[in-house]
Ligand SMILES: *[C@@H]1O[C@H](CO)[C@@H](O)[C@H](O)[C@H]1NC(C)=O
Ligand SMILES: *[C@@H]1O[C@H](CO)[C@@H](O)[C@H](O)[C@H]1NC(C)=O
Ligand SMILES: *[C@@H]1O[C@H](CO)[C@@H](O)[C@H](O)[C@H]1NC(C)=O
Ligand SMILES: *[C@@H]1O[C@H](CO)[C@@H](O)[C@H](O)[C@H]1NC(C)=O
Ligand SMILES: *[C@@H]1O[C@H](CO)[C@@H](O)[C@H](O)[C@H]1NC(C)=O
Ligand SMILES: *[C@@H]1O[C@H](CO)[C@@H](O)[C@H](O)[C@H]1NC(C)=O
């Protein structure tokens with residue numbers, strides 16, 4: 001081959017390579033818009049800009065795209081003195097040298113998204129004085145240097161990532177988180193509060209608040225006035241902010257409530273006695289007043305049970321209580337609400353029953369018979385249960401407070417206000433309906449004082465009256481407190497502690513105290529019942545005595561009635577007390 005030809009070929013190839021190397025397009029397109037000159041450039045190195053753009057200080061907006069710039073050198077844009085927007089997306093930038101943006105005194109927006117930024121050498125003492133927005137999204141390995149947060153005019157930094165849950169986060173100056181975790185509590189998370197790192201949120205007039213502890217990063221941003229908006233995402237919020245529920249009145253409440261360890265068990269025993277004795281004694285079972293009273297005793301028993309379980313679980317620390325509060329409250333609140341409704345309705349039925357007995361004593365057909373009473377009691381319970389179901393189907397809630405009572409005249413929870421007002425008004429109306437009945441009853445008793453039958457019924461009516469009155473008082477006092485609390489401004493003058501005692505602890509104690517005195521007000525004052533109880537006690541003592549040692553004197557005392565009343569069948573020893581019971585009660589009713 002001709003050596004010259006070879007040489008020529010080599011030369012040609014070399015020149016071709018050279019051509020290829022420089023033919024890579026470095027160009028700018030210029031657009032004159034209303035906001036000034038916009039240049040969109042594709043370049044190989046930043047230095048080329050000065051050769052392509054001849055009047056850099058006219059450029060308002062500069063985009064550099066599709067360029068593999070790895071480094072932004074110092075003073076790269078020094079001559080672009082009027083630049084407002086600088087966009088450097090998707091350029092594989094790794095390093096920004098100190099002073100890279102020096103001279104850009106009017107720059108407001110700086111976009112660096114989609115690069116592989118690792119290092120930003122900072123000397124920002126006098127740099128970027130007008131910068132408002134900085135976009136760093138898509139630089140997953142970049143750790144935001146503190147000096148960037150110090151830029152005076154900077155309002156937003158986009159795309160900051162410091163961990164997975166809070167990836168691509170926007171830091172916004174003086175932002176306030178208005179929703180999220182505390183949607184229903186009117187709680188805003190403010191930058192100025194986050195700065196403290198550890199603070200209480202919630203209604204400061206309430207006992208229940210939340211303690212917020214923010215992570216170091218969040219506190220760091222907040223210290224410079226930036227709020228990470230990614231806190232609006234639950235995963236990020238949960239990761240960065242620890243929320244601990246606090247109950248500032250827990251201990252003092254429980255101290256006062258400890259009186260329930262005395263009241264509730266006694267009330268349970270007394271009411272259970274009324275129920276058991278009434279159900280097991282035939283004469284009492286047949287007595288409509290006693291049946292209704294034992295229905296009330298049942299609701300009182302349940303209220304005491306509610307109270308006892310409540311105070312027992314409240315012995316736990318508040319945070320532990322919170323863990324199972326939802327389920328606990330659904331159960332306890334259900335018991336309480338259905339019992340309260342039964343109690344109110346039974347008061348009314350008892351009143352009507354006494355009213356008929358006294359005022360219409362000459363018309364024995366006008367009575368609440370056992371059958372009617374039974375149906376009424378059944379209806380009462382159906383009504384109680386069906387209303388108590390409402391909070392379980394999202395009409396108000398049971399776990400709105402730590403007493404699990406759905407009566408809270410506050411409008412924060414859907415329907416809780418309406419349900420509270422509804423129940424209270426209904427209770428008030430039912431109790432006030434009973435008042436005219438009693439007035440009529442006592443007038444009748446006064447008029448016909450001579451007649452023995454009416455007098456006795458009148459005494460019963462007075463006792464039932466006491467029962468209903470105590471129910472009314474113990475029902476109305478908490479309601480009045482609630483209304484005072486609603487309509488006056490005691491909530492502002494009172495400490496959360498005293499308010500919780502007034503609106504939570506006191507009603508609970510009053511309700512259970514009512515359950516305690518209800519059996520004492522009527523059942524235990526009724527002679528029939530006392531007699532029946534005495535017989536029951538005798539019976540129990542007798543059995544006990546017999547099982548331990550069958551003394552001759554006891555068996556002698558037993559034998560008399562046993563023989564005389566043993567009219568065949570069964571074990572005579574077992575039947576005796578039963579028969580004795582019914583006989584003595586029968587004789588009692590004849591008096
Ligand atoms: C450079 O860009 C121009 C217009 O943008 C185009 O016509 C030309 O083909 C490009 N040259 C190379 C080598 O890509
Ligand atoms: C800025 O402009 C001056 C002349 O006006 C020039 O000498 C200098 O190289 C330019 N600097 C850059 C970084 O383009
Ligand atoms: C800078 O960018 C923003 C948003 O893209 C735009 O509204 C504004 O007009 C731009 N300013 C200039 C001077 O180009
Ligand atoms: C940068 O690249 C991403 C995909 O990698 C693309 O969606 C985005 O539009 C690019 N940004 C610009 C300004 O070209
Ligand atoms: C930052 O730059 C200024 C001049 O612009 C200089 O005086 C100062 O020493 C620099 N600071 C650091 C930490 O480099
Ligand atoms: C980051 O968030 C912005 C909106 O703030 C969004 O436009 C962008 O696509 C996100 N980038 C990534 C990588 O998720």
Ligand SMILES: *[C@@H]1O[C@H](CO)[C@@H](O)[C@H](O)[C@H]1NC(C)=O
Pocket residue numbers: 173174192225
């Ligand atoms: C942010 O809040 C601080 C203090 O609350 C205030 O001094 C500052 O001016 C606010 N900044 C903006 C941009 O609103």
